[in-house]
Amino acid sequence: METILSLLPIAIATEIDHYLQAKQVVPEEIRLRINRPIEINTGKSVMWLSHVRTSKEDAQSILNRISDYSLYRLEEELRQGYITVRGGHRIGISGSVIIENGYVKAIKHVSSFNIRLATDKVGITKSYLPYLYKEHFLNTLIIGPPQSGKTTFLRDLARFVSTGTKEMKAHKTAIVDERSEICAATEGVPMSSIGLRVDVLDRCPKSEGMMMFVRSMSPDVIIVDEIGSDKDVQALMEVMNAGINLICTIHGKDLKDIQNRPAITPLINAEIFDRFIVLSNKHHTGEVLDILDSKGHPILERVNQS
Structure with missing residues (x-):
């Protein structure tokens, strides 16, 4: 979780961290949507955090941190609708899509993020x-x-x-x-x-x-x-x-x-x-x-x- 929390604005990261520690749950997904509650999905249940909501400024901040302030470097991944960050975690992105010659060129005006946490289960196979x-x-x-x-x-x-x-x-x-x-x-x-x-x-x-x-x-x-x-x-x-x-x-x-x-x-x-x-x-x-x-x-x- 440290990697994920480091990519989020302090207020959002603190809220998520406190909630996860208090409930002792491990999420599979964390969804952030502009002006809506934060969704925590454990695979078995869905929980909502309403005390802090994601703003447009927060969304831009998250995008900057995910891309290390270089969206051009991640242009190909953004065309696929997600970015993979350190630790193998995948962050899906939604928003306004730019089309060029019938193909997706980029996503702008990002409105939501789906953070899928990579898991590791040793010995399951x-x-x-x-x-x-x-x-x-x-x-x-x-x-x-x-x-x-x-x-x-x-x-x-x-x-x-x-x-x-x-x-x-x-x-x-x-x-x-x-x-x-x-x-x-x-x-x-x-x-x-x-x-x-x-x-x-x-x-x-x-x-x-x-x-x-x-x-x-x-x-x-x-x-x-x-x-x-x-x-x-x-x-x-x-x-x-x-x-x-x-x-x-x-x-x-x-x-x-x-x-x-x-x-x-x-x-x-x-x-x-x-x-x-x-x-x-x-x-x-x-x-x-x-x-x-x-x-x-x-x-x-x-x-x-x-």
Whole structure:
């Protein structure tokens, strides 16, 4: 929370800090909207702080601090509607959108912020390792809706891939961390505990980063978050042809939800992935709803019986 509070005006930061300490809660999201109460979302409940409200001046101050007073430096991230800050926390931004040639150029007159706090749950993937590893790591796609813990799940899995266990050797692991959410790198050095045999390309486009790793770092496993574009798919196919295993995440409710997406269909039809892990956002971060094999047949029942 220190990183987040340091980005906020003193009155707002103090109010949030006092409330969280008094209630002893850990938020998943903090939403600030101009002239409206502050929303604290724990994933299980929503609370409102009405004693202090965000002004236009506060919003500009937050934006300046997030960007280190250089919005131009974060122009590309602003086009995506969010900025990732130190610690891997993502701050979504809403307001008036500037359109140029049919594309979003920037967001101005910011009216709200959605601060999504990065979480770290060590060991949540350990019980699933026997279903993802058969002498080598199986190509795995993690599917989940927003706030299901895809990145948290991916980060924990990366720790096991790169460090190993008694039953599994450590693998050379390459992470393309386009939004600095997996490794929370500062000046290129990961701040998150992600294992021993890890190499990271921070703030690098996924498609380009994967090919850079193939050419230069000879990884056993490449890990990327939130695939979806045609360029991502093309790079994934190249990685597979190079004999490197993949672990990725994608937004979606379930396998059926992503099967008909034009960019993803080639991957599904080619049975690139040996395992599909479906996460839920109903109860807790990283909750596994289903595990499927390459043909979409469920194996979660076998997992639960073990």
